[in-house]
Amino acid sequence: MDCWNQKIETMGRKDIERMQLSSLKELVTRLYDSSPHYHSRMREAGVLPGDIRTLEDIVRLPSMNKIDLRDNYPDKLFTAPPEDVIRYHVSSGTTGKPTVVGYTRNDIENWSESLARSFASFGLGRQDVIQVSNGYGLFSGGLGMHYGVEKLGAAVVPASTGGTKKQIDLIKDLRVTAIACTPSYLVHMIEVAEGMGLDFRNDTRMRAAILGAEPWSENMRRHIEDRMGIKAQNCYGASELSGPLFTECHEQDGIHIWGDLCLIEVVDPETGEHVGDGERGELVFTMLKREALPIIRYRIGDLSEITWEKCNCGRTHPRLQRLTGRVDDMIIIRGINVFPSQVEHVLGEIDEVTQQYMIIVESRGVMDNMSVQVELDPKAFTDDILALRGISSKVARALQEVLNVKVDVQLMEPGSLPRFEGKSKRVIDKRVMM
Ligand SMILES: [Zn+2]
Known part of the structure; x- marks a missing residue:
């Protein structure tokens, strides 16, 4: 076996978890003692270092996200002495x-x-x-x-x-x-x-x-x-x-x-x-x-x-x-989580269409409706209505199978959907949010 660190890479789950728990306890104690930020976050959450007795207890600790890093710009969350950085x-x-x-x-x-x-x-x-x-x-x-x-x-x-x-x-x-x-x-x-x-x-x-x-x-x-x-x-x-x-x-x-x-x-x-x-x-x-x-x-x-x-x-x-x-890309339709990446993947498997698409979500009566506009592959472009209908139902079936949501498909001419240079915007959500 081509291991860099055989002992660690192949140790049993119990041993890994034992190491994790001991590191976690050490980390939490250090943060509680030395960081005013973590000290107050832990007090707010009602948890002390001694409360972390098993790995499951990790859920008692407050979580953090990108906003915490941004709000504490540039280095307010650092816990090492500046000369050690x-x-x-x-x-x-x-x-x-x-x-x-x-x-x-x-x-x-x-x-x-x-x-x-x-x-x-x-x-x-x-x-x-x-x-x-x-x-x-x-x-x-x-x-x-x-x-x-x-x-x-x-x-x-x-x-x-x-x-x-x-x-x-x-x-x-x-x-x-x-x-x-x-x-x-x-x-x-x-x-x-x-x-x-x-x-x-x-x-x-x-x-x-x-x-x-x-x-x-x-x-x-x-x-x-x-x-x-x-x-x-x-x-x-x-x-x-x-x-x-x-x-x-x-x-x-x-x-x-x-x-x-x-x-x-x-x-x-x-x-x-x-x-x-x-x-x-x-x-x-x-x-x-x-x-x-x-x-x-x-x-x-x-x-x-x-x-x-x-x-x-x-x-x-x-x-x-x-x-x-x-998480930020997730759309919820009729209680089901849908991701643009899933749509993209399905479209990538079908030769007659491209991966240029747009998802439109709107309310129809009390129900949400999802439609996908997708550009035809130039090779499949035709004015034969029956052929087009066949392609669109093939795409709709493939999408429904993966997403578990009924999808209306609109085939578009090649080159007709907007192109994005930076981060693409593939979802238009027209629902009225309560
Ligand atoms: Zn492996």
Whole structure:
């Protein structure tokens, strides 16, 4: 087995949970004693450090979210002495103030350890040359990956973003074996390489990619793996949690979340209560070892599920399944939660339509009605009414099967729906909210 830290990565669930409980107790005591913010939050919630006796007691602690970080800009939530902070990363908030994350030497060490374990879990090691094409700078992606690669002992090519042709030359000339970047950038790189007459399969030593920082589908994974002849590994992280932190192992069956560093809960986004094992909900993170900026019961807004079932690779830590959307994107129709990502996925499986779509929700009498406008694929564009009717009922059936909600489908001419340069707006909700 290709473990970086065999003892920890394969310990039983009970032992992991024992470590988690002892770290949690230590963390809570430290925060209560040294941070005025956490001290008063805990008193408001009526919980003292001594009340945390089992892992289940974590629900008694107050949760936090991005607003807490923003309101305490730049460093009011930091709990390490200023001289112990050795790095800052700053994420550009789309609205309002950015959020600042500070790191002590131990924070950087644990972050790098997490990534080194992850890289080793799909077969990377000292012999590898890894190109980091995530952005370097205030964004935590580039430098996070960089330190992880150095920890692993592989060679790092700090390419950062941009200059795609040069990046491709470097991959060839420095015999690069793996790349870290966003999935969409890698798809772009494949196109540029083809234009340069380069075939990743035959002309390079590439064998893996570490992809994250944006949602991507299994279809995209297959596309990248086929075109490049590599393994494309899903990576999870967030600036608040440090940056990129966890990946899948070579089994590609969920992301291993290292339980000694991070405690993950899954809650109902509405009530905040724990969902059952293997059920989907909002992810809540507690970083058990963070020193500079404690992250405790952080509601990150991503929706997914976790399993504690032992992975075929032999690792025992909980595994995170693919993200299925964001809490902020959720629409509730007739009591059923619907995510634009589900609609997008269904449309992606149907050849006659594109993934350019718009969801419209409105009240019809006492009932909510959902319709989806979707552009026809130019190849399927026709004025044959029967053919169009056939396509629209095919789309409606496929959507209803996945969403469990009846959907009206309107086929649109290619190019007729609005395009978005930044964050797309795919939902128009015309309901009158009470
Ligand atoms: Zn595994």
